[in-house]
Amino acid sequence: MNVSVHYTAHLKKVAGRVTQALIVEEGATLSACFTKICDTAPAELRALLVDEQQHLRPAILLCVNDQQRPLDDPAPLSEGAEITLLAAISGG
Numbered sequence: 001m002n003v004s005v006h007y008t009a010h011l012k013k014v015a016g017r018v019t020q021a022l023i024v025e026e027g028a029t030l031s032a033c034f035t036k037i038c039d040t041a042p043a044e045l046r047a048l049l050v051d052e053q054q055h056l057r058p059a060i061l062l063c064v065n066d067q068q069r070p071l072d073d074p075a076p077l078s079e080g081a082e083i084t085l086l087a088a089i090s091g092g
Contacts, residue, residue: 002022002023003033003079006019011045030062
């Protein structure tokens with residue numbers, strides 16, 4: 001099944017792209033997709049997404065089809081789902 005990944009803020013710069021096509025098993029969960037994203041990501045991007053224990057960093061929010069979802073959401077994704085990775089932005 002095909003899903004698309006969208007990177008925002010500085011994540012897109014580190015990823016070297018704004019979007020990524022991802023092929024996953026039918027009925028894959030957000031967690032399974034995120035694992036595949038991390039497994040194929042450059043080390044610099046992976047370090048921004050997960051900590052040393054491979055846990056999602058608190059500053060990263062995940063959205064599926066424009067709705068925020070927790071990483072452990074058990075709902076299967078559908079064909080064509082859009083996963084957006086949002087990084088916290090600060091400044092002043």
